[in-house]
Amino acid sequence: MAIEISYRDLSNHGAMLQDEVRCKAFRDALFEVVTPDSVVLDIGAGTGILSIFAAQAGAKKVYAVERSPVAQHAKQIIADNGLSDRITVIQGEMEALELPEKVDVIVSEWLGGYGVDENLLPIVIQARDRWLKPGGIMIPGTTTSWMAPAYDQYLQDEIEFWYSRPYGVDLTVVGDDSQRRTEASCHHIKAQDLACEGQLMWTVDSHTCTEAQSSGTFEAELEFISTCEGEINILAAWFDTKSAKTVKLSNAPDCPDTHWGRTVFPLGETVHVQKGTRIKVHFVHEPHGKGHSNAKWSVEIEDYRFQSEDTTLLTGDFS
Numbered sequence: 001m002a003i004e005i006s007y008r009d010l011s012n013h014g015a016m017l018q019d020e021v022r023c024k025a026f027r028d029a030l031f032e033v034v035t036p037d038s039v040v041l042d043i044g045a046g047t048g049i050l051s052i053f054a055a056q057a058g059a060k061k062v063y064a065v066e067r068s069p070v071a072q073h074a075k076q077i078i079a080d081n082g083l084s085d086r087i088t089v090i091q092g093e094m095e096a097l098e099l100p101e102k103v104d105v106i107v108s109e110w111l112g113g114y115g116v117d118e119n120l121l122p123i124v125i126q127a128r129d130r131w132l133k134p135g136g137i138m139i140p141g142t143t144t145s146w147m148a149p150a151y152d153q154y155l156q157d158e159i160e161f162w163y164s165r166p167y168g169v170d171l172t173v174v175g176d177d178s179q180r181r182t183e184a185s186c187h188h189i190k191a192q193d194l195a196c197e198g199q200l201m202w203t204v205d206s207h208t209c210t211e212a213q214s215s216g217t218f219e220a221e222l223e224f225i226s227t228c229e230g231e232i233n234i235l236a237a238w239f240d241t242k243s244a245k246t247v248k249l250s251n252a253p254d255c256p257d258t259h260w261g262r263t264v265f266p267l268g269e270t271v272h273v274q275k276g277t278r279i280k281v282h283f284v285h286e287p288h289g290k291g292h293s294n295a296k297w298s299v300e301i302e303d304y305r306f307q308s309e310d311t312t313l314l315t316g317d318f319s
Helices: 010-018 020-033 049-056 070-080 121-131 153-161 172-179
Strands: 003-006 039-043 061-066 087-091 103-107 132-139 142-150 185-187 199-205 218-225 230-243 247-250 262-273 278-287 292-301 304-307 312-317
Touching (some): 010 020, 020 049, 020 103, 020 132, 020 230, 020 247, 039 049, 039 121, 049 070, 049 087, 049 103, 061 070, 070 087, 103 121, 142 218, 142 278, 153 230, 153 262, 199 218, 230 278, 230 292, 262 292, 262 304
Parallel strands (some): 003 312, 039 061, 039 103, 061 087
Antiparallel strands (some): 142 199, 142 230, 185 262, 230 247, 292 304, 292 312
């Protein structure tokens, strides 16, 4: 299943605006680095909230670039807040735009559920190479992606529903299909659902990452050892970011909930593991065009083997 996100629709920005953890982290980072002499570029500005934060932090000029028609709403919101004199909204493709000047700070909320999965990082890196002044600041700065095997009760309940003869009807054929599915989704997995601590998949430093790296394949070979006996049925993935000097943002299982939740990758079956069981994972993230990416994963748990289908799992509609 593809996770479809249409950023053309103003209502889909509501969850991001209501995500106080997300918004406060970006606001705090901007207030930490912006000065009265700062020129700021906001890439994928959406409703313009980060641009407004930059202006509130004291920036003398902000360029808010938004590809979708939501840019018109951003203009209205910015005008309603009395900031049209310092924030210029530009509707268009970042890659094709010419700005009147270089900038001191680039801010962009390009993050997917495990960091890179919305495949917007290449656009941000291209803009950095063209428009950021030497010594300029990127927000977020570093982003690390993490993974751990876990148990997802929601997924288990969904599967078991098909075998419960709902409405007195035999629907096991649907359950058999669901049991084999390899669909990524977003659930609020908690720390107590993990079979062991998360492991680092990769780190992206937006100040030094090259364009080739940003648009290339991300791959992780991981080996976990279960710290308790229990059931597992997914791999859970999340990110941590660090911006400016002290500001952090994370959708990890032990952090306050955000609109991202955790991205979960089913294992095909529910597997019982003992304390000390080795769980081997090979995970590959492949960019697949703007806003699109593929994910593939294979798992070895003693005699159990699972290989996901090679399908486009995560999709963002940025048209």
